[in-house]
Amino acid sequence: MSFEIRPPAVRCDRLTKRYGDLVAVNGLSLTVDRGECFGLLGPNGAGKTTTIEILEGLLRPDEGDVEVLGLWWRTDADALRQRLGIQLQETRLAEKLTVGETLRLFRAFYDRGRSVEELLRLVELESKRASWVGKLSGGQRQRLAVACALAGAPDLLFLDEPTTGLDPQSRRQLWGVLERFRADGGTIVLTTHYMDEAESLCDRVAVIDHGRIIAQGRPQDLIETLSAPKVVTRHGTLEDVFMALTGRHLRDE
Amino acid sequence: MSDPLVQLTLARLREFVREPEALFWAFFFPIIMTVVLAVAFPGRGAQPVPVGLAAGPDADAIRSALRAARDITLREVQPVNEARALREGEVHLIVVPTRPPTYRFDPSRDESRAARLLVDQALKRAAGRPEPWTAREEPILLPGSRYVDWLIPGLLGMTIMSTGMWGIGFSIVQARLRKILKRLVASPMRKRDYLLAQMIGRLAFLSPEVAIPLAFGALVLGMPVNGSFAAIAIVSLVGAVSFTGLGLLMACRAQTIEAINGILNLTILPMWVLSGVFFPTSNFPGALQPFIHALPLTALNDALRSVILEGATIGAVAGELLILVVWGVVSFLLALRLFRWV
Numbered sequence: 001m002s003f004e005i006r007p008p009a010v011r012c013d014r015l016t017k018r019y020g021d022l023v024a025v026n027g028l029s030l031t032v033d034r035g036e037c038f039g040l041l042g043p044n045g046a047g048k049t050t051t052i053e054i055l056e057g058l059l060r061p062d063e064g065d066v067e068v069l070g071l072w073w074r075t076d077a078d079a080l081r082q083r084l085g086i087q088l089q090e091t092r093l094a095e096k097l098t099v100g101e102t103l104r105l106f107r108a109f110y111d112r113g114r115s116v117e118e119l120l121r122l123v124e125l126e127s128k129r130a131s132w133v134g135k136l137s138g139g140q141r142q143r144l145a146v147a148c149a150l151a152g153a154p155d156l157l158f159l160d161e162p163t164t165g166l167d168p169q170s171r172r173q174l175w176g177v178l179e180r181f182r183a184d185g186g187t188i189v190l191t192t193h194y195m196d197e198a199e200s201l202c203d204r205v206a207v208i209d210h211g212r213i214i215a216q217g218r219p220q221d222l223i224e225t226l227s228a229p230k231v232v233t234r235h236g237t238l239e240d241v242f243m244a245l246t247g248r249h250l251r252d253e
Numbered sequence: 254m255s256d257p258l259v260q261l262t263l264a265r266l267r268e269f270v271r272e273p274e275a276l277f278w279a280f281f282f283p284i285i286m287t288v289v290l291a292v293a294f295p296g297r298g299a300q301p302v303p304v305g306l307a308a309g310p311d312a313d314a315i316r317s318a319l320r321a322a323r324d325i326t327l328r329e330v331q332p333v334n335e336a337r338a339l340r341e342g343e344v345h346l347i348v349v350p351t352r353p354p355t356y357r358f359d360p361s362r363d364e365s366r367a368a369r370l371l372v373d374q375a376l377k378r379a380a381g382r383p384e385p386w387t388a389r390e391e392p393i394l395l396p397g398s399r400y401v402d403w404l405i406p407g408l409l410g411m412t413i414m415s416t417g418m419w420g421i422g423f424s425i426v427q428a429r430l431r432k433i434l435k436r437l438v439a440s441p442m443r444k445r446d447y448l449l450a451q452m453i454g455r456l457a458f459l460s461p462e463v464a465i466p467l468a469f470g471a472l473v474l475g476m477p478v479n480g481s482f483a484a485i486a487i488v489s490l491v492g493a494v495s496f497t498g499l500g501l502l503m504a505c506r507a508q509t510i511e512a513i514n515g516i517l518n519l520t521i522l523p524m525w526v527l528s529g530v531f532f533p534t535s536n537f538p539g540a541l542q543p544f545i546h547a548l549p550l551t552a553l554n555d556a557l558r559s560v561i562l563e564g565a566t567i568g569a570v571a572g573e574l575l576i577l578v579v580w581g582v583v584s585f586l587l588a589l590r591l592f593r594w595v
Contacts, residue, residue: 057439058438081441086439090432091432091436092431092433093436094264094433096267097268101267104260105261105263105264108260109440109441148436148440
């Protein structure tokens with residue numbers, strides 16, 4: 001038993017990121033504990049991706065501090081990269097490499113990690129090992145992206161809209177992968193548009209709009225305090241909370 | 254092998270060989286180019302000089318005099334066609350049958366000056382000028398003196414430059430567009446490994462790329478290869494490294510295919526013209542020479558021609574190699590600093 005206090009998986013304090021006049025992230029603070037699955041929810045353009053990319057060390061905040069696994073991007077970037085798994089929203093992996101080749105490439109970047117066989121099994125792509133990435137379905141590509149993120153056996157997984165555009169079967173399959181990662185003690189930070197996804201995967205969520213957190217807590221607590229189901233027989237959902245908080249007008253990309 | 258550099262290089266090679274078009278451009282384009290140019294510019298020595306004859310009262314006498322002369326083919330030229338015939342090179346000179354005759358030609362063109370001498374000599378001889386003596390001629394065919402012999406090393410240099418820069422430029426911009434670069438820097442990959450893998454991957458295909466046109470030139474077109482294969486290989490390798498470095502630099506910020514297209518054209522086209530691919534650099538004025546000789550393609554072409562045609566040793570082309578190394582190293586280091594990953 002160790003008595004040292006383990007730093008949280010992620011802690012950030014008053015993050016701000018501006019693009020010209022646009023304030024993408026506006027004084028955002030949050031803490032994610034080890035072993036937790038934390039969801040960032042919000043409409044398009046709310047600042048979810050900017051926030052997660054700052055946490056991933058891909059963007060530099062104009063103001064504020066980020067601490068990840070007790071380390072800092074400014075001084076410990078190399079050590080930190082070894083311990084993170086990252087899936088980006090828009091990556092289209094090389095189409096003319098096979099699934100196995102892609103995984104072997106990503107595995108090569110990490111000092112420790114899982115074997116290609118293990119990764120294939122983890123995301124249920126064993127049968128696609130020799131297929132070109134370009135021939136995969138959307139769900140298979142997304143599982144491959146997650147497998148690349150898992151290649152270094154990370155302590156912390158960042159996922160930016162991991163199931164956007166997938167059919168329900170593919171989404172469930174990916175949820176299964178993430179649940180197994182958590183069962184092994186991993187921490188997850190993800191962004192999503194899907195309230196059912198947040199409800200079923202996340203221990204805690206933060207609703208972001210205009211670059212700040214407007215509500216934060218366990219999905220169940222948010223539902224109890226914030227939703228007012230109009231039909232008596234229907235339970236409130238996180239979707240009701242989300243709509244109540246961010247309004248019903250459409251957001252453009 | 255699970256070394257990141259090895260895996261990155263393998264990935265690059267796999268992507269390349271799985272792209273049939275890339276193979277075509279790298280290996281067959283230079284051959285096609287060589288054949289076309291060899292057809293367009295046959296050996297010069299044996300060709301008779303085309304001369305035009307305008308209409309006029311004395312045309313008959315001149316016609317018979319020039320018909321009798323060696324090395325001249327005569328064509329009748331209508332007044333409306335005169336300018337075009339000269340411009341297109343159908344004839345190098347036009348004789349107007351006045352008394353004495355008038356020669357119309359462009360004195361800045363070598364062919365036209367040669368035509369003037371031949372025509373003048375033939376007409377004066379026909380008019381009764383005695384020949385003080387007739388020189389004895391000893392025709393010697395020097396291997397490597399034909400245009401096509403001079404051309405092939407230049408095309409080789411051009412190919413080494415173009416495939417290096419286009420190949421690297423496109424693959425990097427594509428990876429940037431697909432956000433693969435961003436995904437890679439989100440991993441612990443070392444940035445220099447990625448750039449090095451691009452260079453090594455490009456060099457892996459250098460040997461067939463050089464060997465095929467060279468073999469074609471030597472075996473089919475009869476180009477002499479006087480230098481050692483080791484020297485040719487070293488010069489090609491140094492040139493290729495240099496241009497991959499330059500390719501990395503050109504691609505280091507570009508975010509669209511259009512942008513990289515423009516940047517590469519802007520770099521490559523001037524060198525095609527200035528660096529002695531199709532015609533010698535000595536055609537340009539002296540003030541431009543220091544600039545032209547600092548260009549990497551000039552250095553590569555000069556070194557290739559010295560080694561292939563004149564059998565020069567590596568030591569003899571050390572100056573050119575140094576220029577190439579400087580271009581390559583400086584470009585690589587700048588690219589590493591300026592590279593846009595995200």
